[in-house]
Amino acid sequence: MSTPVLETENLVKVYGRGAARFDALKGLTFEIHDGESVAIVGKSGSGKSTLMHLLALLDEPTAGVVALEGSPVSQLDPKKVSRLRNETFGFVFQQFFLNANQSVLDNVTLPLKIGGWGRSQRNERGMEVLEQLEIADKAKNRATDLSGGQKQRVCIARALVNRPSVIFADEPTGNLDSATSEVVEDILFGLHRDQGITLVVVTHDEELAGRCERRLHMQDGLIVAEEHGVITPGQLDTTFDPAQLGLEDEEDRA
Numbered sequence: 001m002s003t004p005v006l007e008t009e010n011l012v013k014v015y016g017r018g019a020a021r022f023d024a025l026k027g028l029t030f031e032i033h034d035g036e037s038v039a040i041v042g043k044s045g046s047g048k049s050t051l052m053h054l055l056a057l058l059d060e061p062t063a064g065v066v067a068l069e070g071s072p073v074s075q076l077d078p079k080k081v082s083r084l085r086n087e088t089f090g091f092v093f094q095q096f097f098l099n100a101n102q103s104v105l106d107n108v109t110l111p112l113k114i115g116g117w118g119r120s121q122r123n124e125r126g127m128e129v130l131e132q133l134e135i136a137d138k139a140k141n142r143a144t145d146l147s148g149g150q151k152q153r154v155c156i157a158r159a160l161v162n163r164p165s166v167i168f169a170d171e172p173t174g175n176l177d178s179a180t181s182e183v184v185e186d187i188l189f190g191l192h193r194d195q196g197i198t199l200v201v202v203t204h205d206e207e208l209a210g211r212c213e214r215r216l217h218m219q220d221g222l223i224v225a226e227e228h229g230v231i232t233p234g235q236l237d238t239t240f241d242p243a244q245l246g247l248e249d250e251e252d253r254a
C-alpha cells in the first residue's frame with residue numbers, strides 16, 4: 001500500500017498542568033491515505049478540533065508522532081513545517097477567517113503571498129480559482145460584503161489556491177443555511193472526486209459526515225469506532241445511529 005499522506009502514532013495532547021491538566025487526546029494511531037475523505041465526528045469536547053490542529057501541523061502534540069508522507073514532523077525544521085503546511089494543506093473553517101479590510105482576491109491569494117509569489121502571478125492564479133468557484137465577479141469586493149455562502153466559497157478558493165493535496169474543513173457548513181450548506185458540500189466533494197484532493201472534515205452534521213468514505217468516531221480523546229462507506233441521506237435512520245456517534249444531544253449540535 002502507498003505511504004499514507006498523514007499518519008499518527010500514539011498521539012497525545014495535554015492542555016494545562018497540575019489541577020488544570022486536561023488530557024484532550026489519549027493516544028491515537030491511524031492513517032489517512034491520499035485521496036480519501038475522512039470525517040472526524042463526536043460530541044463537543046471529544047477532541048475533534050484538537051486532533052485536526054495536530055494533523056494540520058497547526059499545533060504540536062504533547063507526545064506521539066504525526067508523519068506527513070512518511071516523515072515524522074517533529075524531526076523537521078519549524079520553517080520547513082510552515083512551508084509544508086502552506087504548500088500541502090488548505091483550510092476551510094466555520095468562522096471563515098477572512099480579512100475584512102481586504103478584497104476577496106487579496107484574501108484568496110494570501111497563501112501565495114506567504115509562499116513568496118509575485119503580485120501578477122498571485123492575481124492570475126487567484127482569479128483562476130475564483131472562476132472555478134463561480135465567484136470571480138466578486139474579486140474586488142471587500143470580503144465582508146458577501147453572503148455566508150459566498151464567504152465560504154471564497155474560503156474554499158483560498159484553500160485551493162496553492163493546489164493542496166489535503167483540505168481540512170472544521171464545521172465548514174456550521175454557519176450556513178441548509179440550501180447553502182449543500183452547495184458548499186457539493187463543491188468540497190466535487191474537488192475530492194474530480195481532483196483527488198484528500199478531505200478531512202470535522203463535523204457534527206450527520207449528513208456531511210455520511211458523505212465521507214470514512215468516519216472516525218471520537219469520545220473523550222479516543223477514537224472509539226471507525227466506519228467505512230458513504231451513507232446516503234435515505235440510509236441515515238437505519239445505519240447511522242446518532243446515539244452511537246455521540247450526537248444525540250441537541251445542545252451539541254447547535
Ligand SMILES: Nc1ncnc2c1ncn2[C@@H]1O[C@H](COP(=O)(O)OP(=O)(O)OP(=O)(O)O)[C@@H](O)[C@H]1O
Nearest residue numbers: 015016022024042043044045046047048049050051
Ligand atoms: N487551549 C486549550 N486549553 C485547555 N483546554 C483546551 C484547550 N483547547 C481545547 N481544550 C479542551 O480540550 C477538549 C477537546 O477540545 P476540542 O476543541 O478538541 O473538542 P471538539 O470535539 O472539537 O469540540 P467542539 O465540537 O465543541 O468543537 C475540551 O474539553 C476543551 O475544553
